[in-house]
């Protein structure tokens with residue numbers, strides 16, 4: 076079902092978000108299918124972005140908890156970053172710490188943030204998120220884990236990055252996951268990790284967890 080309403084009161088930002096959605100949906104646009112390779116550099120022009128419904132929930136929850144410091148793995152072309160940055164601005168100030176390994180995508184995300192006049196609310200860290208998100212500089216209020224498949228039998232990137240950033244999430248903070256990686260779900264459903272978690276019926280299942288311990 077297409078999203079036909081938004082909680083964001085910013086015509087410039089809404090126009091940009093709409094344009095990015097249309098680019099993705101256009102045949103031959105960044106949503107086109109191609110043979111899969113595991114190298115993120117092969118997809119410098121593809122967003123793989125969250126759905127607008129997920130962005131709206133991110134914005135709404137960040138406003139609800141008055142979030143000031145948030146983080147995401149990963150940023151891609153900045154679609155999710157725009158929702159976070161708008162919430163930071165509308166909360167009276169704050170920073171979204173982004174992460175992206177493909178330099179061309181970092182440049183695109185920064186361009187989008189500048190176009191939306193939100194660049195002052197974002198810090199995009201270029202490189203491998205397993206390094207760049209190791210130190211978030213203090214507790215954060217919300218983390219998005221929107222990862223990337225890697226071949227092999229080892230832990231998913233979502234799980235690896237979660238183990239690095241989850242301890243930096245404050246009690247009462249939110250952890251959202253886009254791709255329902257089984258080992259991510261195992262992590263948030265293990266009570267010893269301090270989360271309670273719910274699967275929202277959005278996309279293939281959007282996991283929304285709250286840190287309670």
Ligand SMILES: C[S@@+](CC[C@H](N)C(=O)[O-])C[C@H]1O[C@@H](n2cnc3c(N)ncnc32)[C@H](O)[C@@H]1O
Nearest residue numbers: 115123124125149151154155175176203204223
């Ligand atoms: C699903 S996309 C993120 C979409 C973004 N959240 C949005 O809504 O627009 C996943 C991104 O992870 C990036 N990526 C893959 N491996 C990475 C790594 N080790 N560190 C940082 N970014 C990585 C890819 O280049 C890709 O842009």
